[in-house]
Amino acid sequence: MPPLGTFSVPRRTLAMLNVRMRRIRWFLLTVLVVLIAALAATYHFQRQFRQRHAAEPPPPIPENLSAAAQDWTYTQMDGDRPVVTVSARSFEQSRQEGVIDLTGVELKLYHRDGEAYDRARSARVSFDRSAGLLYSEGEVEVAMGLPVEDKPAGRILMIRSSGVRFDARSGKAETDRAASFELDLGRGEAVGAVYDPAARELILKRAVTLLMNPRRKGAKPMRLETENLIYRERESEVWLNTPCRLTRGGTTLQAASAIVRLREGALEMVEAFKASGADSAPNRKLQYAAAELRLFFDEEGTVRKIEGSNGATLNLTSPTARTAVSSDRMDLEFAPENGESVLKQALAMGNTRAESFPIARPNVPVADTRLLRSEVVEVVMRPGGEEMARMATHAPGAIEFIPNRPGLSRRLLEGERITIEFAAGNRVQSCVALNASTRTWKAQRRKGDPEFASTRSDMLTALFDPKTNQLSRLEQSGGFRYEEGARRALAERAALDAGLNQILLEGNARAWDPTGSTSADRIQLDQRTSDFDAEGNVRSTRIPEKKKPGAGSQAMLLGEETLQATARKMRSANGQSVVHYEGGVTLWQGPNRLRADVVALDRKNETLDARGNVYSHFIDRQKGDGAKRRPPASTTVTAQELSYTGKERLAWYKGEVRLQRAELEIRSRQLRAWFREDSDGGSSLDRAFASGAVEIVHRKPGRVRRGTGEEAEYYI
Template sequence: MKWPEPKWALAVRLMAIALFATVGAAIFLSSRQQPGVLRRRSAETKHAPLSAHVLSVSEHIRHLQVQGGRPLFLLTAARDEVYDDGHHELSDVSVTLYAADASERARITARRAVYYQTSGLVIFATDVRAWTREGLRFRTEELRYDQATEVLHTERPVTFEHASGWGESQGIEVHLPRDRRNRVVLHAVRFAVAPNASGPSELWSVRAAAATFESVTLTFRLAGDVVLAREVDELRADRLDGVLDREHRIRQITAGGNVRLRSRAEHTAVEIASESLTLSFTERQDVSRAIARGSVVARFRDRAEEQELRGPRLDVILASSHGALVPHFARAEGGRVSLMIRDGSRDRRVVERQVEADRLEAFFRTGTRALQRLRASGNVRVEIPPTPSAKTAERTTIWAQEAELMFDGEEDRVTTGRASGDVRVEVEPMEASAARSRRMTMSATLFIEFDPKTHGIARLLQSGKFRYMEGDRRAESERAIYEADSGWIRLRGGAPTVWDARGRTRAEEVDVNPREERSVARGRVVTTVLPREAMARTLPFAERDAPIFIAADRLEVDHRARRARYTGAVRAWQQDTYLAAEELELDEADRTLLARGRVRSFLFRAPRAEGALTEAVPIFVSAARLIYREAERKIVYEGEVSLQRGAQRLLAESLTAFVRPDAAEIERALAERKVVLTDPERRAYAERATYDAAGERIVLEGSPARLEDDRQGVRQQGARLTFLDRGDTVLVEGSEGARRVKTVRTIPRGKQ
């Protein structure tokens, strides 16, 4: 119902409307050129005194402002008081703003409102409610609207809601241009994001110092101590930019500055820290993917195990399980990246295994944070520390171009691993008292088995041109197997060979134990002992500048005790001298040699007679056992000894030969027990025989010593028989000790 209005009042109103439109247009253009005019203008009019002179009062007014045939706004109020300074005071007011297509773009209602006609400013007060076409609804106690800038603004507390959430803030700015590029700015904001697809437990709560929303681009920005949280998930950052879908659900956000993402549940957690972090969301508003950049540190914890990823860039595919984030796949790249795996079970200390590479890819067991597979590429480095329960403390470092580790997700432990491309394994003893040095092995590929109890290395299999280095010790083969429990490295294929400064050994199979400093070779064993080395002096060969060769079926070496044992068809030789037996033991420390079992040797010659034209006569000796002591240059043969020198043969139970230190020639010898000396058609028997190479004299002693000469038909005996002149003269002596000659006979050779 309207009250009668005088004609002069109607004229004044028409003039006011025209003036309002003109001034409004001018202020609009000015505000586009001078940002911030709204705040300045508000400050100017905030405390401006109102005139007490009322020009007119109207009730139940309804005014539709039209321009170019299109509506601009619709004003309704229960009462309108017009004052002589041009402002209006309205009650129970409602203002509807229209877009260029005549659709509603916003509506504001309030118990009271003041409209400054000259500036185009409307101040709504008391139970102010506003609505925008994007579905934003908010309430406050004061709200200002500037027609020129088309901005709604207040610094009072605001509560707001949307189909996708609700919240509160300290102030709001709503930019309502007619081109639909609406923008909302909130301060000290707290709100919850709850799209229709989500249940109460899936709400995201947001807190920030400031928030901005763009309606056309469906983007928003949060700044200042930003916190985004849901149940056990929380994201913190200095700023955050996001994109919404058409249902106003979060599609993607990018956080920057001191970014921290955490998702924690019982005994499990996901944490990511970086300079920036981009998160993608599902329709249910679950985080599906995280891309972190800049000094990234990511931790995935599952029961007793934790993985820590570091690098310039990290891409993680995530899923939600029981309300918490769980990783499905993670890729770190963009430079040098690393993964630290910490194992802290109840019955063990924390054990850390580290993987470094140019690129890391981690695959997790579905629905858990437990690693299932880890793939590394580009200058890979895997470090495996000693485990507390291991027999020896060794730190193992593996280098390769590609590597892969497999995990048992249920047991939270690594099971197997593979590596390829210039594989190098370095093992460093950790004991302070360890005398062993660092060892290194190289190959084309590597397979690793881990111990299910200790989580340490149980077995290594290296294939493709395997090489081993430790100190001056080297080895090579086609492949090798390392057994951590026993410490053995087993070389197979490609004629396994080991060597050091003293010599070289080749065999069909070679086993090396650096921990116990032992080695074993089997099958066609051939050792080359270099001249002038300690082991060369242990062998009874004379040449100091020629190598010595030893062949056998098997070789066992104790490097710590400096002992070697050859078994099975053993044969040692240097040039034309040799020693053969079933077993040969060398003690380098004591410089002794022991040969057993069918010993056969040609180690020395009888010296050539002075002025003789013939070569020195070789001496061949066989026995059951041989002992050589380098310090004494003494060779002892024991058990069924047989010595052959040309046509002359000596049998005894024991023979001790002393050889010259500079030549393979015998100086003297002693035969004992059951001595038999034979040459064609002549035999001598004694209990003891001595040989003097310088005098070419053989002395036989016994009880009695006897001689049988078939050529002369003579049988002679005495306490001592002495063969002179290379055996052509025999001196027979009695037992009185006066050297009384019982028989002296010259036996020319060749006569009957």
């Protein structure tokens, strides 16, 4: 038995197995060859495929570079907030200088709030990573205020320049080369610029030109020119720290410095310092200046208001006049007209002075120069802004009319409030004043005439002749007072006719001078001659001139005593040497009295004429001393007419004459009475001569004597 674990195979079986094994060996060898061939073919095919589709191997790095890359990105973070991101299509780092050269660069400078960023693009940039500085020699485009998440809405704010330096740490960008920009406030150009995204501040260094946008799209922009500009986006302000000029159409503004304030990125207000401006049109020119000027603009970009302070001036020029206004402060209001600003009114406050100078024109009389002074003056323009419509004071003021032609009077008007209305051509139409006083200097005065005349009243209205530009009528009311040298007058109302040079006084009127006074309901005074007419409840007082040495007494109401009179009407002429009374006339001088319907006095010729219901009463001078002094005798004469001549000392009565003296009565058609001069300078009746149907009656207690005849003489 064979050992355990072995077995025996028959020979035949072994022979058969050998045959089969030989056949299988050749089969396996064939399969192996096929597999090797397949593998070789697959390898060859894949190798060719890889060779055809494999990327080209990167070029070798130049010896002067330490690194190079494609689609490079650099980000600087502040915590989890990005500060700056720099991306480029290619990246090359210098082996020696450590400077990275970038191409196809985009720089994002993120705002502090993380909601927006400023983007800078350039074709080629050098980046000093250790210093955090980027520099682009070529053109750079900066877009400002792009939202991080949403797409930009509206216009993108752009700055374009070259030679730009970027600080990757602070985000600041700077250039000294020419730059153009399109901002929300406008578009323009400058030489040199600095942009600080952290402060949201753009500085334009030199030669700045900016077209500032108004709030309404499509409206005419404002052109700004200056040497230096700072745009503070966060505060919506533009600071101009060097002399600047703003221009829009015919409007210009120049200033030593200024601040432009924006609303929603558009022009709203300009605050200018040491500034002056002008607005020009074919028929008008407006100029203004102040240490501080504030200009406010409407949606169209036109000026709607200007405020000037610390020494403001305004000059208005039209074809007919030039008006200059100066004050501590001034407000100008404008109205839009055809896309431009037209002055509507001006309000000047504090030490205001407004002076208007006429412009000479052919065949037109030159108007007066007008000078108005007050704390507050308002000027209202006519539509179109070429001429003034009204000028008024809102505080006590004074206006002076200074003639520019010989022979005209200079006038001064002062009042608590003064309003001047203008007609076309800047011609004064009227002037109204409250609590007014006037002073007039006559151009032509006679020797001895007062230098000026003055008036006062509660209300004054002056009217001017449109043809001559001169005062035509002056009306005053409420406590009127007049003064010219020694002459005085008062009334409730007064009116001056400048052409006739006459003053009309009404309502409790009274006029006086050192020689006497007159009161009446109505007095009309001629300023040139001092003649006057009085009417209604006339009362007059006349102080006679002193008698010359050696001259005799003038006796009948023409002596040295004060002469007083009442009447319905009175006329005084020739320096009051000729006086005419009418209507219930009564004159008295001391104890002597005269009544008549009409009385005329001529002091120069020493005559007196009375007509209608003449009544005269005279008292002789007392004679004697002490106990011998006799009581004075009185003489009363009535008649229809009386004529008296002082040179002859003769009184001639006519028509129904009746004389009464003590117990004596004389009636006649005419009577002539002579007066004598007494030793004391007085006068008394000396004798009388009656004619025409004379009748004499002498009455004593218990006896009456009568006598008649054609003539009779009576001696005292």
